Amino acid sequence: MSQAVELTGQTGVVVRSHVIHKVLRNPMGMIALAxxxxxxxxxxLADVLAPFDENFADIASTLAAPDANHLLGTDSVGRDVxxxxxxxxxxxxxxxxxxxxVAIGIGLPAGLVAGxxxxxxxxxxxWFVNILMSLPGIIxxxxxxxxxxxxxxxxxxxxxxxxxxxxxxxxxxxxxxxRNELYVDAARVAGLSDRSIISRHIFSVVRAPIIIQTAMVxxxxxxxxxxxxxxxxxxxxxxxxxxxxxxxFKNVYLTPTLLLWPAVAIGLAVGALVLLGNAVxxxxxxxxxxxxxxxKAAESAxxxxxxxxxxxxxxxxxxxxxxxxxxxxxxxxxxxNLGVGYPQADGSIKKVVDDVSFHVxxxxxxGIVGESGSGKSQTAFSILGLLPxxxxxxxxxxxxxGNYTVAPGExxxxxxxxTKLRGKRISYIPQEPMSNLDPAFTIGYQLxxxxxxxLGISKAEATKRAMKLLSDVGxxxxxxxxxxxxHEVSGGMAQRVLIAGAISCxxxxxxxxxxxxxxxVTVQADVLDLIRDLQRRLNxxxxxxxxxxxxxxxxxxxxxxxxxxxxxxxxxxxxxLREPKDPYTQMLLSSMLEGKEPMTMLVSAxxxxxxK
Amino acid sequence: MVQxxxxxxxxxxxxxxxxxxxxxxxxYFSSSNIARNILGExxxxxxxxxxxxxxxxxxxxxxxxxxxxGHSITGxxxxxxxxxxxxxxxxxxxxxITLTLxxxxxxxxxxxxxxxxxxxxxxxxxxxxxxxTGAIVGDAIPGFVLAIILVTLFAIQLKLFxxxxxxxxxxxxxxxxxxxxxxxxxxxxxGVTGGAQQVRSAVIKQxxxxxxxxxxxxxxxxxxxxxxxVLRSAAPTGLTVLSLQFIGMLGGVVIIEQIFALxxxxxxxxxxxxxxxxxxxxxxxxYTVVIVIIVNLLVDLINGWLNPKVRVS
Numbered sequence: 001m002s003q004a005v006e007l008t009g010q011t012g013v014v015v016r017s018h019v020i021h022k023v024l025r026n027p028m029g030m031i032a033l034a035x036x037x038x039x040x041x042x043x044x045l046a047d048v049l050a051p052f053d054e055n056f057a058d059i060a061s062t063l064a065a066p067d068a069n070h071l072l073g074t075d076s077v078g079r080d081v082x083x084x085x086x087x088x089x090x091x092x093x094x095x096x097x098x099x100x101x102v103a104i105g106i107g108l109p110a111g112l113v114a115g116x117x118x119x120x121x122x123x124x125x126x127w128f129v130n131i132l133m134s135l136p137g138i139i140x141x142x143x144x145x146x147x148x149x150x151x152x153x154x155x156x157x158x159x160x161x162x163x164x165x166x167x168x169x170x171x172x173x174x175x176x177x178x179r180n181e182l183y184v185d186a187a188r189v190a191g192l193s194d195r196s197i198i199s200r201h202i203f204s205v206v207r208a209p210i211i212i213q214t215a216m217v218x219x220x221x222x223x224x225x226x227x228x229x230x231x232x233x234x235x236x237x238x239x240x241x242x243x244x245x246x247x248x249f250k251n252v253y254l255t256p257t258l259l260l261w262p263a264v265a266i267g268l269a270v271g272a273l274v275l276l277g278n279a280v281x282x283x284x285x286x287x288x289x290x291x292x293x294x295x296k297a298a299e300s301a302x303x304x305x306x307x308x309x310x311x312x313x314x315x316x317x318x319x320x321x322x323x324x325x326x327x328x329x330x331x332x333x334x335x336x337n338l339g340v341g342y343p344q345a346d347g348s349i350k351k352v353v354d355d356v357s358f359h360v361x362x363x364x365x366x367g368i369v370g371e372s373g374s375g376k377s378q379t380a381f382s383i384l385g386l387l388p389x390x391x392x393x394x395x396x397x398x399x400x401x402g403n404y405t406v407a408p409g410e411x412x413x414x415x416x417x418x419t420k421l422r423g424k425r426i427s428y429i430p431q432e433p434m435s436n437l438d439p440a441f442t443i444g445y446q447l448x449x450x451x452x453x454x455l456g457i458s459k460a461e462a463t464k465r466a467m468k469l470l471s472d473v474g475x476x477x478x479x480x481x482x483x484x485x486x487h488e489v490s491g492g493m494a495q496r497v498l499i500a501g502a503i504s505c506x507x508x509x510x511x512x513x514x515x516x517x518x519x520x521v522t523v524q525a526d527v528l529d530l531i532r533d534l535q536r537r538l539n540x541x542x543x544x545x546x547x548x549x550x551x552x553x554x555x556x557x558x559x560x561x562x563x564x565x566x567x568x569x570x571x572x573x574x575x576x577l578r579e580p581k582d583p584y585t586q587m588l589l590s591s592m593l594e595g596k597e598p599m600t601m602l603v604s605a606x607x608x609x610x611x612k
Numbered sequence: 613m614v615q616x617x618x619x620x621x622x623x624x625x626x627x628x629x630x631x632x633x634x635x636x637x638x639x640y641f642s643s644s645n646i647a648r649n650i651l652g653e654x655x656x657x658x659x660x661x662x663x664x665x666x667x668x669x670x671x672x673x674x675x676x677x678x679x680x681x682g683h684s685i686t687g688x689x690x691x692x693x694x695x696x697x698x699x700x701x702x703x704x705x706x707x708x709i710t711l712t713l714x715x716x717x718x719x720x721x722x723x724x725x726x727x728x729x730x731x732x733x734x735x736x737x738x739x740x741x742x743x744x745t746g747a748i749v750g751d752a753i754p755g756f757v758l759a760i761i762l763v764t765l766f767a768i769q770l771k772l773f774x775x776x777x778x779x780x781x782x783x784x785x786x787x788x789x790x791x792x793x794x795x796x797x798x799x800x801x802x803g804v805t806g807g808a809q810q811v812r813s814a815v816i817k818q819x820x821x822x823x824x825x826x827x828x829x830x831x832x833x834x835x836x837x838x839x840x841x842v843l844r845s846a847a848p849t850g851l852t853v854l855s856l857q858f859i860g861m862l863g864g865v866v867i868i869e870q871i872f873a874l875x876x877x878x879x880x881x882x883x884x885x886x887x888x889x890x891x892x893x894x895x896x897x898x899y900t901v902v903i904v905i906i907v908n909l910l911v912d913l914i915n916g917w918l919n920p921k922v923r924v925s
Contacts, residue, residue, distance in 0.1 A: 131627055133856075134904045138863030139881055139897065146885040146893060147638040216751075223754030227867045230756060231882055249760060249871070252768060259764065263757050271752035278748055386825050389736075423831020435822040438841050440920060450830035485920040501830060 019208070022283035029279030035272035039265075043090040050083035054239035072261055075247050084239040085261055091240045092222055092269065095156045099221035100214050102160025107167025108210070112198055114168070115175025122172075129165040137162050141228060150235045152225065159224060163217055170213055174206045208284050215277035219270040226266050241265050331359040332401060332509055332541040333383060336408075339395030340378050340387065340565075349394060353378050354565045356396070362508065365535060365542040367556035367573070369549060369588065375565035376545045380511050382406065383543070384428055385418030400426065401508065423454045427502040429512040429531075433494035433519070437486035443497050444482035447504060454505045469500040473530055492523035496530070503534055510535075513545045528554055549589060553577055561585045613916075620912055624905035628898070632684075635897050636677045639890050646888050650693055667693060680894065689898070690891035692884075699895035702880060707899070710869070710876035713792050714861050717799035722854055724804045726843075729811025729850075733819065734838065743808045750805025756867040759798035763871060766794060795872045799864065803857045807850075814849035818842045848915045855911045859904055 023029035042049060051069075058078035066073045072081035114122040137159065144158040178184060178201065187197050228234060229242025236243070241262040248259030340353035353375040360366045368376040381387045383398055385405065393413065398406040405417050418426075430436040437446060444466060451462040463482075470478035473496040486494060495515065502510055512531065516524040532555055535542050544556060552559050552573060559576050561569040561584065569582040580586045647663040648655070655663075664670050668679060683690060689699035732743035766772045773794045818824065819842060827837050866878030877896060884892035 131630065134627070134859060134901075134908060135631070136859050136863035136900055136904065138866045139900050140863075142866070142881050142885040143635055143638060143893060143897060146888055147641045219751070223757070226754065227756050231867060231870055233882070233886065245757075245760070252764060256764065259760065263760065266757055267753055270754055274748060274752040384829055386828055419831070419833075422829055426829075428826065428829035430822060430826050432822060436826040438823045438827070438845070440841070440844050440918065442920075450832060453833065453836075454831040487921050498826070501826075505831065 019280060019283045023276070023279045026279045026282060028275050029283070032272040032275035032279060035268050036276065039089050039093060039269055039272075042086050043093045046086045046090045050080070050086045052080040052083040054084050054087040055079065055237060056083075073255070073257065075244070075258055076251055079239075081244070081258065081261060084244055085241070085265060087239045088241045088244060088262070088265065089269075091152060091238055092225065092266075095152050095225050096218040096221040098153060099156040099160040099163065099225075100217045102157050103163040103167055103217055104210070104214065106161060107164035108171050108206075110164070111168040111171025111206075112175055112202065115172035116179055116194070116198060116202065125168065129168055132162055132165050135162065137224060138227065141224070142233070145228070145233050150233055152229075152234060152238060152240065155228060156221060156225060159221060163220070166213060166217065167210065170209050171206050174209060175202050178202050178205050208280070212277045212281050212284075215273045215280065219273035219277075222266065222270050222273070226262075330361075330402070331399075332362050332364075333543070334359040334399045335379070335383065335396070336398075337396035338379065338382060338398060338406075339393065340375070340382055341392050341394040342390055343392065349392065351394060352565050353382070354395075356560075356562065356565075356567045358560045358567065358570060360509065360541045360543055362541050363535075363539045364558065365532075365544055365556045367552040367559040368543060368545045368562060369547065369552055369559055370562035371547055371588075373564075374562040376547075376562050377513055378565075379562070380513055380543060380545045382413060383509075384422065384426060384511055385413040385415060386422075386428075387413065423450050423507075424505050425507050426509045426511065427505065427507040429495075429499055429502045429510060429515045431514040431517055433491050433498055434486060436498055437494060439486050441485075442482070443484055443486060443489070447482070447497070447501055450501065451504050465504065466500075469504055470497070472503075472534075473497075473500045474526070475500075492519055492527070495519060495523075495527055499527070499530060499534070503538065503540075506538065507540060509541045509543070511543045511545070514547070515544070516551060517546075517548075531555065549577070561588065616916065617909070617913070620909050624909065627905065628901055631901050632681065632894070632898065633677060635894060636680065636890075637673065639888070639893060640673050640676075646693065646890075649888065680891075684894075684898070689895050692892050693889050694887055699891050702892060703877065703895050703899055706875060706877050706880050709792075709874055710862075710865055710878060712788070713795055713799070713868075713874070713876065714858065714865055716792065717796045717803065717861065718854060718858050720796070720800045721803040721807050721857065722850075724800070725807030725811050725853075726850065728804070728808035730815050730838070730843070732808065732812040733815035740812070743812055746805045747809035750802060753802075755798065755802040755864050756871060758802055759795065759868050759871045762794055762798050791872070791874065795865075795868050795874065798868060799861060802864070803861070807853055807857060810853045811846065811850050814846040815842060818845045821845075844918060847918055851911050851914055855907050858907050862900055862903065 023033070056079060058074060058080075061074055061078050072085065074080055075084070110125050114125045140162060141155050141158055145155060148154045184197060184201050187201060192200075226240065226242035226245060229240045230246045230249070232246055234240060234243055244262035245259065245266070248255075248257075248262060251258050336357050338353055338356045339351055341349040341351040343349050356375070356379055358366065358368075368379060370376045378387065378391075382391075382393065383400070383405070392411050393406055394411075396406075397404055397408045397410075398413075400421060403417075405421070406413050422428075437443065444463070447466040447469065448459060448462040451457060451465060452459055455462075457465075466482060467478045470481055475481050475493065475496055481489060481493065481497065489497070495518075499515075502512075510531075515531065516527050519527060528551060531542070531544075534540075544551070546552060556573050558571065559573050560567055561576070561582065563584045569576060569580065569585045576585060577589065580589055647660045647667065647669060651659055651663055668676055671679070680690065687700070691698050692702060695702075728739070728743050732740040773790060824837060824842065827841060828834070865876065866881055868874075869876045869878035870882060877899065880892065881896045883889070884896060
């Protein structure tokens with residue numbers, strides 16, 4: 001146990017020093033820490049730094065201008081402003097710390113218990129939190145002051161209680177998200193007690209957010225405490241910045257500088273704490289970003305290793321694909337040497353689609369196959385013009401029905417050209433049915449509005465068509481579905497609704513992005529049948545993005561295989577299924593067909609060897 | 613729906629009772645010298661004792677609380693111990709000033725934060741940087757310090773607004789506007805910076821959701837997606853932020869009223885708590901809690917109306 005505690009301490013130090021290092025390198029964090037260091041020094045060395053006692057009044061020189069004796073002059077009863085400022089720093093900082101300590105002392109343990117054990121305690125604590133959160137702080141503090149007298153410390157204890165819900169919520173949420181993680185389960189199975197699980201695994205998760213929260217809370221405490229003092233509700237014998245501010249405000253016509261110094265002090269202290277909180281947050285977020293980037297880089301590096309030993313015939317095959325593509329302008333969609341990339345923090349561009357070419361004709365289903373991260377969805381979204389805002393077209397062109405939507409040399413998909421096509425001539429069936437319907441609107445509304453906007457028909461007309469579409473896609477009770485909200489229908493039903501939406505404006509091209517992946521196996525077959533039926537009846541072109549060769553063999557006429565953003569093979573479905581040339585295609589096929597003897601026989605033994 | 617409202621109101625009443633008792637209990641400690649304070653230094657011991665009996669201070673705490681609560685339920689909140697003014701009247705004459713100020717400020721914050729937050733989320737670029745920097749600067753300057761700066765600058769130095777203004781309830785609209793503009797600006801600047809930042813992140817979160825991409829793929833104009841779908845989905849976050857700001861403002865306005873010398877509820881709160889005028893303090897606390905409960909109920913209702921899942925159940 002003692003060893004475990006020691007270990008936690010050590011890792012904690014490592015993480016913290018890492019973050020501190022980052023905060024120090026951030027100019028914002030540096031300035032904040034420097035200001036706080038100065039203020040803390042002032043508070044600690046107040047007795048040395050201040051030439052006078054905080055309450056020593058030199059009645060002979062009131063409201064004096066700064067001179068050698070009084071660095072910043074004197075106030076209306078002749079007290080030294082600099083001395084009071086220095087002693088004020090002590091009171092102010094200590095009171096902020098007290099407030100934060102009370103808030104943490106209540107909020108953190110309560111949040112840990114509520115988040116870890118839940119149950120009745122969680123319910124009761126939640127009720128208290130709601131009450132505390134709905135109280136206007138200053139009114140409560142005024143009442144507390146009326147009850148217990150003008151003490152800074154009692155006010156700050158009360159304010160700490162008022163701020164404890166912040167810590168409670170923070171801790172509770174973090175603990176809840178960690179509690180069910182596998183490694184916590186593993187620790188529990190390994191026989192660790194709840195206490196050591198909390199101190200080892202859970203405390204390390206909430207530590208960083210609590211540091212940020214504490215910086216913010218100290219800032220708020222300082223401003224509220226000064227506010228109370230400013231109202232004249234503090235202890236008159238204690239010098240605080242708030243009292244000085246109030247004193248300055250009374251003499252604002254005579255000596256405005258009296259107002260200036262405490263205001264600057266409060267502004268600096270609160271500002272530094274807020275900046276520090278932000279700098280710590282940035283440092284932590286930066287750490288996550290770097291980690292992610294490194295992981296991705298490692299992934300792609302290992303992926304490149306896999307492709308490097310590609311035999312010469314593959315490169316030949318790639319060349320052949322390009323040759324077949326050229327000179328076919330009548331295609332519905334023609335993608336030529338397309339490249340898509342994302343600018344990185346270091347100025348480079350990370351390519352996710354590289355040199356991809358293919359075409360789709362009317363009445364044809366083209367499958368784009370590849371594992372996740374192969375760039376197949378990115379390719380589909382560049383045809384739709386719905387790439388994320390940071391994406392850049394780094395090469396090639398896309399044309400739709402003889403016109404460029406992305407001309408060679410253009411960096412972005414032209415939204416102007418695509419808004420005229422989207423919905424009307426190109427439509428989209430998404431992967432996850434539930435998240436692709438707006439939960440706040442009825443299914444009927446979401447079907448009717450596009451028809452009204454795109455086709456310019458009346459609402460009544462669109463409603464009639466929506467009903468017909470719903471029954472066309474195999475929904476038994478169209479009226480009820482029409483009036484339902486998305487959360488009231490099943491996933492399969494929602495996908496049918498989305499398919500109905502995709503065909504509602506009679507498009508020429510449908511782009512379906514993994515349309516069955518999120519569905520139950522039994523519903524998958526129905527949805528595939530539906531897509532095939534509609535495609536035949538409406539004679540549209542379909543681009544089907546999938547990782548599933550089963551879906552491809554079931555539906556598609558032709559298929560392109562993508563890996564790491566590149567197109568590795570292209571051809572009629574039968575040819576690819578029977579004689580895959582590229583080792584990657586062979587691997588995809590063999591992994592899918594494992595255990596099915598009749599199909600694996602078609603793969604040559606040597607190709608199998610190459611995969612292994 | 614009716615059940616939902618009834619449940620919320622019932623919960624609110626429980627909170628109201630709990631807070632009333634807690635406050636009364638706290639104030640019990642402050643009332644030991646109160647009769648002497650009211651009568652002044654030269655009152656005789658008998659006079660003080662008589663006053664204590666008159667105010668019910670000789671009764672035990674539960675009896676005093678029940679007596680107060682019983683009268684309060686019938687709408688009789690008692691009279692100020694010091695001025696003899698009925699508590700209800702004292703609050704009623706000051707309420708318009710505070711509520712005008714706070715409601716005007718919160719409406720302005722709502723509009724400005726929405727516009728700025730959406731612009732930052734959609735356009736990014738310089739306006740995004742302004743909103744993000746503004747949020748940090750807004751956090752860093754305490755509201756009342758900002759108010760002091762505004763007074764010093766615009767009222768005392770430039771003399772554009774009245775610095776201290778005691779407005780009467782029957783004064784003209786222009787007098788009200790002149791007196792309330794600067795305090796409202798102070799409240800708005802302080803609230804809008806954080807609010808815009810919250811709206812920004814809520815809108816960005818919505819823009820990244822799948823259904824927005826699907827709506828775009830359906831040919832719905834971008835403007836309609838933004839104002840009908842995205843704004844609606846981001847509204848609950850915005851409303852929660854606004855309600856928290858509103859509650860915070862009921863406290864913050866105490867200091868603001870002091871700086872601008874406005875005779876509002878905050879002013880009354882400071883006076884009554886400093887003197888230990890228990891009936892008045894209780895009145896102020898009750899009024900504040902009731903307003904908070906109403907605001908929370910409104911936010912719950914609007915969020916319920918915006919979210920079909922809540923609406924149906």
